[in-house]
Each structure stands twice: as structure tokens, then as C-alpha cells.
Amino acid sequence: MRTTARVVVIGGGIHGASLLWHLAQEGWSDCVLVEKAELTSGSTWHAAGQITRSVGDYTTAAFHHYALELYAGLEAQTGQAVSLHTPGGLRVAYTPDEVDALKAQIGIGAYIGYPIELVGPSDLAELNPFYDTTDVRAAIWTEGEGHVDPSGATMAFIAGARAAGAEVVRRNRVLEVNPTSDGWSVVTEKGTIDCEHVVDAAGCYADQVAQLSGFRVPQANVLHHYLVTDPVPEFIERGIEMPVMRDNRVAGYIRQEQEAGLIGIYEHRGAEAAWLDGVPWDAENPLFDEDYDLIGDFLEESFRRVPVLADLGIRRVVRGAITHTTDSHMLLGPAPGVRNYWLNTGSSIGLAWGPGAGRELARWIVHGETELNIRHYDPRRYGWITPEHTLAKALEDYEWMFRCHLPGEERFAHRPVRTSPLYDRLAEKRAIFTQAFGWEQPKWFVPEDLPFEDDPGYRRTSWFDPVRAETQAVRERVGLMDLSAFSKFEVRGPDSATFLDRMVTNRLPKTDGRMALAYVLTATGRIETEVTITRLAADHFYVISGPMGETRDLDWFDQHIEANEDVTITDRSTELGVLVVAGPQSRELLARCTETDMSGEAFKWLSGQEIEVCGVPVRALRVGFTGALGWELHVEFEHMLTLYDGLWAAGADLGVADFGSYALNSLRMEKAYLTRHELTHDIGPRQAGVDRFLRTDKEYLGSPVVDSPPRGNDxxxxxxxxxxxxxxxxxxxxxxxxxxxxxxxxxxxxxxxxxxxxxxxxxxxxxxxxxxxxxxxxxxxxxxxxxxxxxxxxxxxxxxxxxxxx
Structure with missing residues (x-):
């Protein structure tokens, strides 16, 4: 076994193997994969191996498409068979919402370039004559998708990586992972490997491996059944493989496995997790006892939908553990707070995600950038999470795998977790909340004459008219909104100005109390984050970014402070609330509650002052995301409720009203303001049209390449x-x-x-x-x-x- 390497990959399942191969494809073959047992002996060996093209977001769809394209040629490249079957797939819709959800997927497929079409019940019956189409409204037909042999696919990646010069060491458990001055020291049962980068791709063991280095991985191991029937005479007689069927009423998938039927169920209730106290290190190819009481109703529905399976025997039941995170997305990217430690885990659909994850992470490690936007997979989207929350949400995620997913849907397991002092008051006023980095944030307010319920969907539902009233309040009078979910940092020290000037694209404010909007870029010129900077003193700055930046942005800034710089960054996100006061009457409302001159001459646009409002100290910033005259009032949590109640009372005759994130989205769309959906790390600032915030008279991170289009797109x-x-x-x-x-x-x-x-x-x-x-x-x-x-x-x-x- 080598004693040095550029990268050590921990874990020999599909994710670790794919990454090892893709690192070699990017030119890094001096890499070692370490596996404690045999390859594929964790979750990979018992996976059903499906890859669908019926996917609701671009990055995931691109991952699935890449997986199918890669598997089709992998045997030719490596000499190892992967047994790819591509009978196509059908995802069934019974309700108008389900039909809308299917229609929403068509544009993604058309852009990527794979065949996808909406078909009716008669088309479905022709494509799959074994399926009962009772109550079916429509289905998505995705030609060319199917399933692959998990072990074969993993071994193909391993064979290709070895041929390129990478090393694979089996039966070699990792005992310690320790930081060094220039990388990591990985202590294994067979010796120590010093390396530049470590990747935790340990699947169900990923959290335990991470704990060797002092942090946790927010995932849980949830038990999933699939069953294989005896051979099906009708399948044999037809001689054409049945499409892979996905059906929310079945809560899973049904497909053909050679001459038999295979039924996989993600039960909508009662999901169970394994190994709550940790996975035994000697576990190998572990399975669990079946529970027919848990899956019985869904199994019966499967037999109703495919009657040719109903009278057959069950040849095999597989119940194994699969990793789930709290939000349906894997953990792919840098571990928070540590340098050159990467995560490649939390994947609930490993054979579909593994190839794309390996490709993008290899690009990130080798070149410092990905080609696709994988921000929603970034492990630094967490930081506030607890093991209890992780377990509850991972079980919920499993139970929602085969439900209809709609814009604006909320999942309520283990909520609320993080709340501002206004939470109870806004709840009393019939706020519907959404979650932003764990924070409860008002989405819209339900009028007294409507039922108190959320109504998500692809169309304008019961929220549409109430949100209209909220936007009118902001445009015509004055509105209040709790935006405490913002990430808030104080940057201090003799070198704070030098540090920030090097990090951001715009010029720093030159005088105390002035503000600047700026972007932080990667070394390759892509957008890392958007920030608002207020100068409080020559050596003291207040930096605000979006809710998802609380851990990621802090980690980014911390890792870019140079050894000779005297800079301290303090996270104030859990100490300061943000109350937005916006609308043409906002100045009048504040003037009633403060001794400070709020006139345009005294309190200019893009400036901040420390003032008193309603008798409490606030940091008032004249900036906003509504496009209206307004201020953000940043206030210690202990004073926030007093501030809100005071403003509400003072503004009664002005028609003051609450507004939420739905109204804010409408207001910002009218002003063409960008959000994290536009400011992604596969995009450069010129592509996003924010050129006016790029200074040409200074150097900053990414400035040498800011005019070059990012790799992979223009x-x-x-x-x-x-x-x-x-x-x-x-x-x-x-x-x-x-x-x-x-x-x-x-x-x-x-x-x-x-x-x-x-x-x-x-x-x-x-x-x-x-x-x-x-x-x-x-x-x-x-x-x-x-x-x-x-x-x-x-x-x-x-x-x-x-x-x-x-």
C-alpha cells in the first residue's frame, strides 16, 4: 500500500469507486481508495439500480442523464460488464397536481436533450400491457432509461481506475484521520497514508468516519424493502422487458428483473432507521427482517396495478439500509470548517447519482470548480442541525420519496427548530411559515375568512389574492417583514479592510456608515456569494448574506484569511434579528418612533446608522429587496418583539401590514432583483448581468479570469x-x-x-x-x-x- 497520495477516498461503494475513476479521468491517478470490507458490501450491493429521466430539477436530471450515457459505454472503456437495461420508464399521475408535476419535467428533458413526453392512459397501456390504468390521468414516458447491475457498475469504475494507476486497498479499516500542515494523515489497519485531500465516501459509515476528524454528517440509514417474485410467464411470453413503473399510490417502483417482477416500496408512514448508535464496524452485506405489516397496503396496490404478479410467490425479500439526508439532496463538496476534506455521501439513489457526483467532485478537487451548479448538495448548507432533527427529517424524506412534489410544499417533521422572537406573534396572525437554513420565515398570511391551511401547487391557489394585498401594502402604504434568517457577520481587525477588499468585486465603502453591494468570486471567476457590506469603522465592517450562507460563507471567509492578517470574523446570525420596514409610508412610520432625522438628506440611500426606534437600539440600514423606500432594522433578539409591537401600534392609521416571502418574491421580480437561484457557482458575474459591481481598478479573488466564461457554458x-x-x-x-x-x-x-x-x-x-x-x-x-x-x-x-x- 502506498504511503503517500494526492487523494484518499474512504469507502468502496458506487460513490467512492466513481470518484476514484473520475479523478483519474481528470489526470489524478495518484489516489488510493480504502475499503474496510469488500467492495460494494455496504448499501451498494443491495441497491435495485434504477436510473430515471423523470426528474424535477436540472442538476439532478443532468446527473441521471450522464449516468445512463456513461454506463452505456463503461464496459467498452473498462472491460467490466455493467448489465445496463434500458426498457424506458413511466411515471404515473392520478390527480391534476400530479399531471402538473409531470408537465413541469418536460422542459428540463428537452433542454438536456433526452426524449421525454406526456402520454395518456391508452398510450400507457400500449407501452406496458400489464399495467392497470384505472384512474390514471397521464404518465411521463422517458425512453432509454432503466437499471444497471450495482456490483458490475462499481467494479467497472474500479477496473478503470486501477488501469489508470490508482490503488484500491480492501479489508483495511480507517482508524484515524488527522490534519497535518499540508493535508491529512489517514491511519489504517495496514498503515498510514499522507495525502493532500480526504474524501469521506463511506456511505452508511460516513458519520462515523467524519467523527474521527471531529465533525458530524447529517444523514440517517433508513430501511427500504424490495421484493423479487417468481418468474412471470407473461413476461417470458412477451419477450420485451417491461418499462420501469413509478407510482405514488404504490409508493414505489415496479419493474422486470430478468423473468421475474421486482417491487420496491417507500412506505408513506412508519419508516424505520437502523443503527441509531452507529453501524457495527464488522457489518458486511447487512440485511434486515422484512415487515409485511409496514408495506402490506402498498404491496397489495402493486398487485392491483400489475395483476400478473398477484398470484406468484415471493422468491426474495431485500430490506437494507439506504442513506437519507434531511432534504432529499446528497452531501457533495467541502466539509464545513476543515480544509481539503470532502464529503461524497448521503445518496439515496446511488447508482443514478454516483457517476455525476464523482465527475463534479473530481472537477472541484482537481480544478477548483464544478461544471454544474451543485450548491444544493453542498454540505455547508447545514451547521445548525442536530442528530435528532437529522433523524426525524431523514425518515420524513424517505416517506416523501413517492409523493407528488409541488412548489411551496412544506414538510413539518421536527419543526420549528430556529425561530426569531416574532415567531409566536406572527403565528397568532395566521402566518404560514417556510424554512430557510432552519429558520422559520413567514411565507404568507391567511386572512380570517379563509381556512388556515397552506395550498402549494404549480398554479395560483388560495394564497394568490392574500399575497396581492400584501404587495399592495408595500407599494402603497407600509409593510413589515421578519427577515431574521439573513446571515450576519462582523469583520474586525487592523487588516479587515485589506482582507475584504481582496475578497469582493466592488469598492469598499470609504466612510463610516456607507454601504456597498458586492460579490465574492471563486478563483475561477464564478459567483460564490453576494454580500452587503456596511462600514462601521475603518477596522470594523458588518457583512450580510443570504440565509444559506451562514455556514458556507463563514467557512469561505475563514479559509481565505492569510496567515499574516489580523482579522476576526464573528457570526451574529443567532443574535440579531432583521425587521424590514418598506413602503412609501415607511419614513413617516419610523419618524414617529425615533428622534433621528429620517429624511432623504439626513439618511441617504445605501447608508446605515445606529439609532433608537421604539426605545430600543437598532442598526438601521437604508437598503432593501422590495424596490420600495425602506429600511432594514437589525436588532438584538431581546428587543425585537418590542420593536415590532411598537411599529405596529404606531402605524395603525398608516395601514401597516405584514408581508411574507411570497410577496417579497413578487416585489423583487418586478424590480429584476436576483436571488440564489440566479447567483449560482456555475455562473460568472458578467453572465448574471452584475457587471456594474465589478471594479476594474483593483484586484480581487477571481479578477484575472472574470471576463472568461466559466467552464462548460456561456x-x-x-x-x-x-x-x-x-x-x-x-x-x-x-x-x-x-x-x-x-x-x-x-x-x-x-x-x-x-x-x-x-x-x-x-x-x-x-x-x-x-x-x-x-x-x-x-x-x-x-x-x-x-x-x-x-x-x-x-x-x-x-x-x-x-x-x-x-
Missing amino acids: WRLAYMQLAPSADAPDADCHGGEGVFRDGRAVGLVTSGGYGYTVGKSLAFAYVDPKSAEPGTELDVLVLGERRTATVLAEPAYDPANADLRA
Whole structure:
């Protein structure tokens, strides 16, 4: 066994093997994979191995497409058979919401370039004559998808990696993982390997491996059944493999396994986790006793849907543990708080995700960038999470695998976790909450005359008119919103200005109390994060970023402080609340509650002051995301309720109203303000159209390559107005809709919504450069209907910023 390596990969399942092979493809063959037992002896060996093209987000769809394309040629490259079967797949819809969810997937497939179409019950019956189509409204047919042999696929990656010079060491448990001055020291049963990078790809053992280095991995091992029947005479007689069926009523999948049937069930209730106190280190190819009481109802529905399976014997039952995270996304990227330690785990669909995960992580390790946006997989999206929350949400995630997923859906297991002092008050006022980095944040407020329930969907539902009233309050009077989920940092020290100036694209504020909006880029010129910086003193700055940046941005800043710099960064996110006061009457409302002069001359746009409001000290920042005159009031949590109640009482005659994130989305769409959906780390600032925040008279991280298009794309952001719909007049874009020009797919929508003030359906999309020109007419596929969209040259509302600067 080698004693040095560039990368040590811990874990010999599909994720570890794929990464080892992809590292070699990127030119790094001086790598070692260490496995405590035999290869594939964890969750990989008992996986069913499906890969679907019926997927609801672009990155995951790209992963699945890549997996199918790669597996098709992997045997030729490595000499190891993977037994890829591609009978196609059908995902069934019984309800209007399920039909909408299927329609929403078509644009993604069209953009990536794989066949996907909506079919009716008669088409389904022709594609799969064994399926009972009773109550079926429609299905998505995805040609060319199927399943692969898990062990064969893993061994193919291993064979290819070994041929390229990588080493694989079996029966060699990792005992310690210790940081060194230039990397890591991995102590194993067979010796020590010193390396630059460590990757925890240990699957169900990933949390225990991480604990060797002092941190936790938020995943749980949830038990999943699949059953294999005796041979099916009808399958044998037909001689054509049945498509892979996915059905929410079955709570799982049904497919053909050679001449038999295979039924996999993700029960909607009662899911169980294994090894709550840790996986035994000597466990190998572990399985668990079947529980027919748990899956019986869903099994009966499977037999109703495929009657030719009903009278057959069950030849084999497999019940094994599969890793699940709290939010359906794997953990792929840097571990928080440690350098050159990477996670590649938490995958509930390993054979579909493993190839793409290996490719993107290899690119990240070797080149410092990925080609796809994998921000939603970044392990640093956590930091606040507890083991109890992880378990509850992972079980919930499993139970939601085969349910209809809709925009705005909420999952309520183990909530609330993080709340501002206004939570109870806003709950009393009938707020519907969503979650942002664990924080409960008001989404919309239910009027007294409506049932108190959320109503998610692809169309405008019961929230639409109440949200209109919320936006009108902000545009015409004054609104209050709790935005305490913002990430908030204080940067201090003699070198704080030098450090920040090196990190951000814009010029730092030159005087105390002034503010600047800026971007932090990667070394390859892509967007890492967006920040607002307020100078409190020459050596003291207040930095704000989005909710998801609390751990990730802090980790990024900490790792870029140079050894000779005297800089201290303090996370204030759990100490300070943020109350937004926005609207034409916001100045009048604040003037009633403070001795400070709030006039435009005394309190300028993009400035901040430490003042008293309602008798409590606040950091008032004249900035906002609504496009209206307004302030953000940053206040110690202990004073936040006093501040809110005082403002509410003082503004009664002004028509003060609460508003939530749905209203905020409408307001920001009218002003063409960008969010994390547009500011992703596969995009450069020029592509996102934020050139005005790039200084050409200074150097900053990423500045040497800021004019070069990122690897893999040359998109431009387009801001569009959609024409009214004939088939779905109550539908707007949510993200993922395909964009077409002259019948050719040219991009995807990132986000959208309805602008109540301007009466327009609006959307952002990344498209090819020529299609982003103002005035260009495009087609956007919204719930199966191609709607004309016109690229706008300026914000739909107040392009001169008269409201902001009033």
C-alpha cells in the first residue's frame, strides 16, 4: 500500500469507486481508495439500480442523464460488464397536481436533450400491457432509461481506475484521520497514508468516519424493502422487458428483473432507521427482517396495478439500509470548517447519482470548480442541525420519496427548530411559515375568512389574492417583514479592510456608515456569494448574506484569511434579528418612533446608522429587496418583539401590514432583483448581468479570469415578460421551465412569479447569449404550453429607482 497520495477516498461503494475513476479521468491517478470490507458490501450491493429521466430539477436530471450515457459505454472503456437495461420508464399521475408535476419535467428533458413526453392512459397501456390504468390521468414516458447491475457498475469504475494507476486497498479499516500542515494523515489497519485531500465516501459509515476528524454528517440509514417474485410467464411470453413503473399510490417502483417482477416500496408512514448508535464496524452485506405489516397496503396496490404478479410467490425479500439526508439532496463538496476534506455521501439513489457526483467532485478537487451548479448538495448548507432533527427529517424524506412534489410544499417533521422572537406573534396572525437554513420565515398570511391551511401547487391557489394585498401594502402604504434568517457577520481587525477588499468585486465603502453591494468570486471567476457590506469603522465592517450562507460563507471567509492578517470574523446570525420596514409610508412610520432625522438628506440611500426606534437600539440600514423606500432594522433578539409591537401600534392609521416571502418574491421580480437561484457557482458575474459591481481598478479573488466564461457554458441571464396563457392562465414560472427559440431549446428558467403592481408574469432564465438580447421573443414551456416571452431591457417596475431614493 502506498504511503503517500494526492487523494484518499474512504469507502468502496458506487460513490467512492466513481470518484476514484473520475479523478483519474481528470489526470489524478495518484489516489488510493480504502475499503474496510469488500467492495460494494455496504448499501451498494443491495441497491435495485434504477436510473430515471423523470426528474424535477436540472442538476439532478443532468446527473441521471450522464449516468445512463456513461454506463452505456463503461464496459467498452473498462472491460467490466455493467448489465445496463434500458426498457424506458413511466411515471404515473392520478390527480391534476400530479399531471402538473409531470408537465413541469418536460422542459428540463428537452433542454438536456433526452426524449421525454406526456402520454395518456391508452398510450400507457400500449407501452406496458400489464399495467392497470384505472384512474390514471397521464404518465411521463422517458425512453432509454432503466437499471444497471450495482456490483458490475462499481467494479467497472474500479477496473478503470486501477488501469489508470490508482490503488484500491480492501479489508483495511480507517482508524484515524488527522490534519497535518499540508493535508491529512489517514491511519489504517495496514498503515498510514499522507495525502493532500480526504474524501469521506463511506456511505452508511460516513458519520462515523467524519467523527474521527471531529465533525458530524447529517444523514440517517433508513430501511427500504424490495421484493423479487417468481418468474412471470407473461413476461417470458412477451419477450420485451417491461418499462420501469413509478407510482405514488404504490409508493414505489415496479419493474422486470430478468423473468421475474421486482417491487420496491417507500412506505408513506412508519419508516424505520437502523443503527441509531452507529453501524457495527464488522457489518458486511447487512440485511434486515422484512415487515409485511409496514408495506402490506402498498404491496397489495402493486398487485392491483400489475395483476400478473398477484398470484406468484415471493422468491426474495431485500430490506437494507439506504442513506437519507434531511432534504432529499446528497452531501457533495467541502466539509464545513476543515480544509481539503470532502464529503461524497448521503445518496439515496446511488447508482443514478454516483457517476455525476464523482465527475463534479473530481472537477472541484482537481480544478477548483464544478461544471454544474451543485450548491444544493453542498454540505455547508447545514451547521445548525442536530442528530435528532437529522433523524426525524431523514425518515420524513424517505416517506416523501413517492409523493407528488409541488412548489411551496412544506414538510413539518421536527419543526420549528430556529425561530426569531416574532415567531409566536406572527403565528397568532395566521402566518404560514417556510424554512430557510432552519429558520422559520413567514411565507404568507391567511386572512380570517379563509381556512388556515397552506395550498402549494404549480398554479395560483388560495394564497394568490392574500399575497396581492400584501404587495399592495408595500407599494402603497407600509409593510413589515421578519427577515431574521439573513446571515450576519462582523469583520474586525487592523487588516479587515485589506482582507475584504481582496475578497469582493466592488469598492469598499470609504466612510463610516456607507454601504456597498458586492460579490465574492471563486478563483475561477464564478459567483460564490453576494454580500452587503456596511462600514462601521475603518477596522470594523458588518457583512450580510443570504440565509444559506451562514455556514458556507463563514467557512469561505475563514479559509481565505492569510496567515499574516489580523482579522476576526464573528457570526451574529443567532443574535440579531432583521425587521424590514418598506413602503412609501415607511419614513413617516419610523419618524414617529425615533428622534433621528429620517429624511432623504439626513439618511441617504445605501447608508446605515445606529439609532433608537421604539426605545430600543437598532442598526438601521437604508437598503432593501422590495424596490420600495425602506429600511432594514437589525436588532438584538431581546428587543425585537418590542420593536415590532411598537411599529405596529404606531402605524395603525398608516395601514401597516405584514408581508411574507411570497410577496417579497413578487416585489423583487418586478424590480429584476436576483436571488440564489440566479447567483449560482456555475455562473460568472458578467453572465448574471452584475457587471456594474465589478471594479476594474483593483484586484480581487477571481479578477484575472472574470471576463472568461466559466467552464462548460456561456449563458446569459434574460429577464422576461410572459404573454398571457390560453391553457393555464393561473400558472407562472417557478424554475426549470424550458426556454426555446425557433423551436430550439436555448435555456432554462431559474425563477419567476407574478408581478401584481405591473400585472405581468415575469421570469429569469439563463439562455445562450444571442437569445438574451432585449426585445428577443422566446417561448417558455409552462405546464406543457409554449408561451411567448419577451426579453426586457429594464425592470418592469420603477426602472429609475425613484421609490428607493425618495
